[in-house]
Amino acid sequence: MDIIKKLQLILWVLTAVLISMPLLDHFDIPYDVALRKILFLPPPEKTQEKELKPEYVEAAFGITPPAPPQQTTPAAAQITPQEAAQVTDVSQRVTGLENYAAFNNNPDEITPGVPSLSARQRVAGKVRWIGPPFGFFTKETYRFMIYREKQQVTPKIAGVLDVVQGNLVLDLLPFTTVRAPNKILIMLFNNPVSYSNFTKRPPWSGASANLESDTLYVIENTGFYPLTVHELTHLYFDGFFLPETNPLWLSEGMAVYMQSKAEKQPLGWLTRSLGKIQQGKTLPTEEFLDAQTLQNYSSDQAELWYSQAYSLVKYMLNLRTRNEFYQFCVNLKNGMPRHQALYRAYGLPFTDFDVLEKVWLHDLQKENNGKQ
DSSP states (O other), X not given: OHHHHHHHHHHHHHHHHHHHHHHHHHTTOOHHHHHHXXXXXXXOOOOOOOOOOHHHHHHXXXXXXXXXXXXXXXXXXXXXXXXXXXXXXXHHHTTOSTTGGGGTTOTTOOOTTXXXXXXXXXXXXXXXXXXOOTTEEEEEOSSEEEEEESSOOXXXXXXXXXXXXXXXXHHTTTTTTSSOOOOEEEEEESSHHHHHHHHOSOGGGOEEEETTTTEEEEEOSTTHHHHHHHHHHIIIIIHHTTTSOOOHHHHHHHHHHHHHHHHOSOOHHHHHHHHHHHTTOOOOHHHHHHOOXXXXXXXXXXXXXXXXXXXXXXXXXXXXXXHHHHHHHHHHXXXXXXXXXXXXXXXXXXXXXXXXXXXXXXXXHHHHHHHO
């Protein structure tokens, strides 16, 4: 009789497991998160990331850092607007937002230092990669298919890309644990002209991504490492929401957050705009949350929009635990209105984004006053 009861218990446990797994998949709840919730266990400790300095990445690709700026004589400093428009130092343009005003008249060129906004469209289904264009060498790794223009893909390059991807996947837990990330095609261009001709993107953007084909396009220059992290974040984080489209502020805020971690040093434009935000200078809540393009934004407004997105995402990530932020994203993916998605994830007092904004700004100003 005891054996029969034990068998019945085992069958019930197996039945519960078989039923719960599809339910967890349907609601995009990671298995380890559910198990820890049931057993009242704390969140798991983060797996140690591998140290990867930008200068090591540049050395692997043979990238030469730009020489420090030299003092110019007053005569040499007399540069006409026409001459300034012919500047070809793309590596300088992709390191920050300082040169945004030089491109302000072109609505397609938005925010040097952060890739220009791609057209946001619903991805109906994944498409196959293109074959390697003429003049590209190829190499396949566990995580990537790599096309490199005019040069062989060395084992060191493949190893660096694997470490970049591995660290990013850890940073984006649990968004990358529900389903294994797809293999990425990464196309490495050795100059801005070939990159721009192929992608039809502005050469200063440095990198761009195509979620539909899981493809990353990037120029091998001094902005390579942080911009690669930025665009890979779009592929993994935005890919989590498929077949839905996540809000632009959430997408770019997460991408800039991951990019800033890869930079290993404060971003000048970000520090400057965060100072304004701490003084209470922000874009109106509805305008900020509903933005789908920055075409009509001035340089200061575009800079402020990106900084506001970064700061709000960072605050939501660290407000309580990462589980609340993950649940907020799941709620959005499941079609909840944003105010309901926020409340269901974070509870009181966050009944709407107006409340979240007030608490976020209050804590930012309090933090700023504490440093003074």
